[in-house]
Amino acid sequence: MKIVALIFIIIWVFLLAVREKINLKVYFGAFGILRTKIGLNVIDKLGKYKFWRKIGYISIPICVLLGGYALFNIINMSIKLISGELPKSAGKPIIFLFGSVIPILPGIIALTIAITAHELFHGVIARSFNINVKSSGILLMLGFPLGFFVELDEKFKTTEKKVRAAIASAGPMANLILCVISLPLMYLSYSIPSEIVVIKTYEPASKYLKSGDIILRINDYNIKSIADFKNFAKEIKPNKVYRIEVLRGNKVISYNIKSSNEGKLGLLVSPSGSLAFLINTLYWSYLFNLLLALFNLLPAFPLDGFYVFSSIPEIFKSIRLYKFGNFLEVIVNEKTLRSISLLIWWIILGAIIYSMW
Template identity: 30%
Template sequence: MVSTAVIVVVALTAFWLVLYSLFGKKEIDPETGEPVEKEEGLSVDFLVAMWRTKRLLGFIDRLSRVNRRFWKVYGDIGIALGYMGMAYVFYALFMTALKTLQTKKSPSGVQLVIPGVTIPLWYGLIGLAVVMVVHELSHGVVARAEKLPLKSVGLVLLAVIPGAFVEPDEEKLSKAPLRSRLRVYGAGSMANVVTAIITALILSYAITPLLVPNGIEVGDVIKGAPADGVLHKGDVIIAINGQSVKTMDEFIALMNKTKPGETIALTVLRDGKELNLKLTLAENPDNPGKGFIGIRPNQHVTSKVGHDGIILPLFFSLYWIYLLNIGIGLMNLFPLVPLDGGRMLDDVIKEYLPERVAKPIRYATIGIGLFLLALNVLPAILNLAK
């Protein structure tokens, strides 16, 4: 029987072959005879598809002219946030990498963001769409506030990863004053952080007060654990040995009273039906002497005011918008080109240091950055491959 992985690989290969055959031909400059990128429309290169348009440039122009002073101050705050975020992300990844080398264990410092695989499909897609739109729009508005021209805006597909972009005139950008360039670079993550803050406030003061904890949801079942074959992903545990369980604290307290080898009774909601199940506990690897079910538990919530079909999707959409904006926004400040943080650091080094000093520093930064990133990303890739 053909595995799902093989089917996916074959389908993706066929998709890219068809796409390349239809749109892979490049336009030729009649004067130089060299291939040039299309200014508008769809262009396809090896595993990279880009759709460009100029239609949104007018909107970005109008937005940038509303109050140029505001956008300049906004860009300055973005610069400050950019360097603080850069230091924080570098420190966090450095400490995780150091722990990996010292303990020879692999705590993942960076999580892969793949909708439907590592994060929920629809909530993940909504969150990523918001991340890309506010990030690139912010780059574009600040660039126009600095009177730097934009060539196009558009969408990009990198293998299976969707994205969006605002394409500045790189030649004009490279010749702009350093402060203008830094404003443009820092604006993207600035927008992501602002979006995360606004979303967190809405969640805290408008949505969360409407929710009540109502059981422990099985986020995943660990293979080979006692729960394997007994519990399913999405089950909601509402009682253990007849004792009601509504909050994570209650779940932890009850599990701390159990022992390895003990058989417990679980009352579970599955597809709206209440089930009574039994399983024999193993030993908790993180808490020796205590019982272990073998699930990744999540707090299950319901709405106090009813309308769960509206309140809960809204809550989870906002939650993933918050989480992805703060996570991706900060990660984009990691000091490694072509990330915004890398460009901010690289431009400052080139501006204030002579080339003979700047060059080895830039190479060292790239080497250290790639090494730290590898130590942090590799565990996430290995976990995904299991």
């Protein structure tokens, strides 16, 4: 991991040296935006199919509901953060959790997939409405590509609100689709045969087992996958003796371990090698796609949710509910949404500052 990090830092130093020639915009010394034409042909080819418009329009009501949930959730979490119901760490930006809570490589891969899919779908839906994509590009952090982005033509700002909402909804919908795909794939991965390795032990297992032990059998139940272990763990009774057979080095050892009063053996386990990496990547892909979708659907400028919510009155008018549309226009308009935007950004900034205090 250190070698990989060093390679990307060397790449970053090189990019910084030639940033004027390659049109690299650098922010805070560690982040960069590299504008290119990469992927524009793919976006053009995909965007020529007009069925994308229907997908964009169908996405709007789904995104309105999710945006409302996201707004309620961020207010609720902020109240709980201040009241002490949530730990301060809950307000920290995700970037600060890499390396501690979030494993670095699986986390970066999952985040890259989420950002790239989000931006790619914005571009495809925009092209289906004949709005050009001026440029594409790569988001970088110390030389590591964080994701792909698209820059839309100025026409996006002047097109009708319903079209803007369809384009804005595309990114979060892409994330929701990936979120729905990632979760079942992760659970299916639990059944893949693998060595089950002890990562950490607690009472009562800590007296007998060590990190690195491979669990072979519990009583007469063979442990061949993480699903096997989880299924057996559900059946553990309080204060009952279990015979656990492990492979330690080249030696098979058996221990009789009495479960705790809570019905626990005190074991933290993981599948070995590449399977653990796959499960980690799928888990963080599920979580990042969900969080990215919800965050972007907040009705705060310049997030996608701002354009989605500002289109609501126009959408009701387009289905001939003129009176209701006019009523909503008094409540949900750009002036109101910009005030809400300010409130949301202050809540987010306040939560971050409070979590660091």
